[in-house]
Amino acid sequence: xxxxxxxxxxxxxxxxxxxxxxxRPLFITAALLLLCAVAAYTDLLTLLLKRTFKSxxxxxxxxxLSYLAMxxxxxxxxxxxxxLNLRVFTLTMMTFLMLEHVNLFRVLSFSKKLTSLVTxxxxxxxxxxxxxxxxxxxYASRTARxxxxxxxKALRATLVYFVNKTLHTSQEISLGMKSRGFFxx
Amino acid sequence: xxxxxGFISPTxxxxxxxxxxxxxxxxxxxxxxxxEQISFLATLSALSFVxxxxxxxxxxxxxxxxxxxxxxxxxxxxxxxxxxxxxxxxIEALFFGEGGVTTMGVNVIAIAFxxxxxxxxxxxxxxxxxxxxxxxxxxxxxxxIPSLFxxxxxxxxxIIASMEGKPLFFPFDLHTTTLALLIPHALLxxxxxxxxxxxxxxxxxxxxxxxxxx
Numbered sequence: 125x126x127x128x129x130x131x132x133x134x135x136x137x138x139x140x141x142x143x144x145x146x147x148r149p150l151f152i153t154a155a156l157l158l159l160c161a162v163a164a165y166t167d168l169l170t171l172l173l174k175r176t177f178k179s180x181x182x183x184x185x186x187x188x189l190s191y192l193a194m195x196x197x198x199x200x201x202x203x204x205x206x207x208l209n210l211r212v213f214t215l216t217m218m219t220f221l222m223l224e225h226v227n228l229f230r231v232l233s234f235s236k237k238l239t240s241l242v243t244x245x246x247x248x249x250x251x252x253x254x255x256x257x258x259x260x261x262x263y264a265s266r267t268a269r270x271x272x273x274x275x276x277k278a279l280r281a282t283l284v285y286f287v288n289k290t291l292h293t294s295q296e297i298s299l300g301m302k303s304r305g306f307f308x309x
Numbered sequence: 310x311x312x313x314x315g316f317i318s319p320t321x322x323x324x325x326x327x328x329x330x331x332x333x334x335x336x337x338x339x340x341x342x343x344x345e346q347i348s349f350l351a352t353l354s355a356l357s358f359v360x361x362x363x364x365x366x367x368x369x370x371x372x373x374x375x376x377x378x379x380x381x382x383x384x385x386x387x388x389x390x391x392x393x394x395x396x397x398x399x400i401e402a403l404f405f406g407e408g409g410v411t412t413m414g415v416n417v418i419a420i421a422f423x424x425x426x427x428x429x430x431x432x433x434x435x436x437x438x439x440x441x442x443x444x445x446x447x448x449x450x451x452x453x454i455p456s457l458f459x460x461x462x463x464x465x466x467x468i469i470a471s472m473e474g475k476p477l478f479f480p481f482d483l484h485t486t487t488l489a490l491l492i493p494h495a496l497l498x499x500x501x502x503x504x505x506x507x508x509x510x511x512x513x514x515x516x517x518x519x520x521x522x523x
Contacts, residue, residue: 187316208478241350291516
């Protein structure tokens, strides 16, 4: 059954292709304003603008400044910078808006195995990431003068923990899935 | 090394989406994905994600992130590394909004596919001469080969996507992108190579039963 999430995700993919196929800044500006209107309607405008800016400012600054620097040696097209910055900003904001409104797990629900793989990977990445940050904070709080020796020692201990966790958690999950009748093998 | 959206043209990313789809289909068809493999691939993706979070301290107080591609490919297998790292890239792009959706194909082919297989085959070829050097070279190649592919994709944009001689997407030519990406990644590859040697030795020694049985 086609759900709202499938339609929105399909629309998002079509708009990605459209926004990278049209090279008129006016068209992309109109699309950005439309996105801002949708975001404002759902009280997400400030959050999405901040998130988008934070996500791309470094890459755009490097490319834009390098392009301007290239202009010292050969002729450049300043309008290109407007097009590039506008397009990258619009596409990134559209992705963040899509993430707020679309349930991607439901989009992938056409395949049971794919859904379970993505769901499990997503949840495990979250858990591993949080634990890794705790390891990093622990290392920082216990090491007054960090050096290569202490860094390697901490890194090796961290990786033993995570490889162990990888091997054991996968067994636990698969036993849990089997016991609940998820697989027929 | 991830490329954000908007830097490459549809004439590049659409075919690369297709190639990525084919590679996934082949990998999926080759292995009968059963319960244990699904959970293992999921936790391996999480491990790959953690490896990518490891910051290597560099002189001058800065740091750079490890890719961990070679380590995963050598410890498990290039096919598993391809699957796990692909999953990380997809989740980063689609769920966290990091790395670009249009550029997902480029990122998967560069980092997950070329990174894993180049590291694995480099090690396989060089291990007969010197194991330590083979491990180091695998780590280095796992970092450098993807960067060369990304440099190529970015560098051809002014050729294949321009209007009246003016760029529409990434503006720098092949020469510039190759130098800009190759030099830092070749240097970072040294740190990646050293860590691959140290961590591979340490992990295979501590998990002897697991990695010598595979």
